[in-house]
Amino acid sequence: MERIRPLPYRVPLVDGESTGSFVTRLAARHGQSVSHLLATVGEGRSAADVDPWQSELYFNAAARQRLAEMVGRPLDQLLRALASLRDEHLLPDGSGAAAYRWPWRPRSGFLVRGCALCAARRGVLDQVWLIRPDPWHICMQHGRFYDISGDDRWPFIDLSPGPHVLQAELRRLRLVKRLGPVGRLLVADAFAVLAHPAVQLPRLGGSRTAPLRLLPTAVTVAYRMAWLERLRLDGRLVHGDYRRWREEVRSDLGRQLGLALHEWSEWHLPLQLPPLPLTRAARPSSRRYRQPDFPHQPAVPGMAPVDKLTCLSWEILAHGPRPYG
Ligand SMILES: [Zn+2]
Known part of the structure; x- marks a missing residue:
């Protein structure tokens, strides 16, 4: 594959975000569809109309490296924020070509709604989904309980009464x-x-x-x-x-x-x-x-x-x- 040129806009990282959520934000920021952006990263399979609330995105080592070049950040910076990019979740190298996969369900962990206030502090106004070991997450900073529900009418539970x-x-x-x-x-x-x-x-x-x-x-x-x-x-x-x-x-x-x-x-x-x-x-x-x-x-x-x-x-x-x- 040809060398990758870094994308023009820098998209902030959010700790614990799922790779699918990050790449969705990255594509939106650049006015591209996710599948178009992923075609530049490598070859892969994805379910049609993947939604970062329902599924997680996985890369092999070569595609991961290309993603880091595309966002213009050192790989270890990406790995600190995006847990599903870490070695234990990499796809097999295969032929050595860059490859990704977007299955319907995360292979491990749960997609939990990220805290909107934490994201906003990082300048992120889009919905963020985290990849977490359990199907819930408590934001200590803002006293909110988040879970895997996609119900936008009740996105979190305020813990100040408890x-x-x-x-x-x-x-x-x-x-x-x-x-x-x-x-x-x-x-x-x-x-x-x-x-x-x-x-x-x-x-x-x-x-x-x-x-x-x-x-x-x-x-x-x-x-x-x-x-x-x-x-x-x-x-x-x-x-x-x-x-x-x-x-x-x-x-x-x-x-x-x-x-x-x-x-x-x-x-x-x-x-x-x-x-x-x-x-x-x-x-x-x-x-x-x-x-x-x-x-x-x-x-x-x-x-x-x-x-x-x-x-x-x-x-x-x-x-x-x-x-x-
Ligand atoms: Zn928060």
Whole structure:
């Protein structure tokens, strides 16, 4: 293919945006159709009339490089903002020619409406769609809850009447920052614990507001789990710790959650670590055991939703009609 000439107008990047949403804005800014613009990037297949609300766009390495040249930005700048362009989501190289694909559904992650106020601050007035691991996203800056709904009459939920949800989200972000992938696994397990039949709470996907209703309790549960899990990953747990922990959880969080957490803890028994070495420095630490061994999967994919991350078998998601249309 011929060399690419940079497009004349610079289109601002929005953190976490989907590639399809970005390319749609890019084409609109230059008065082109998306298919015309993509024909310059490479060869590909796309469903007719693709909509960035419903589908995500994927490139191979050569097409990704051409896109970076087209927008006149270094590749790593694009990769920081657009998660679906990162290596783990690249299409195979094939013949080496630049190629793209625009399937109907994202291969991983969900297309969540981006915060209009955050976008406007970057000078973007078009609708932006983010690619996120879960079908919802809370903008801490503007106190708004966004999801995958395409309903323009109700694009977000204002969280100012429910500051406890924002506090819970802040605590969740802190936990994930402190514990890394283990933090994400624990939050996923916490949502699964709330889906235990004894707990009798609504399931995710049962209504648009279900994540809001569940989040504060899920975060409380995840912090309780974190206490036990950190000791477990450090190899410092003894069976007496479990008994004490279970009693405390039951008296603080109630009988039903206590029951579900008891079952969770039975799935997270002490790791079989190598025998204690003589020197303290050689001891295993949670730093080395970033990933819980059994029963979790060793790798935590970046775009895996809570129902795929958890090791528990309780159904997190509601069955039947979904609230998003
Ligand atoms: Zn915002």
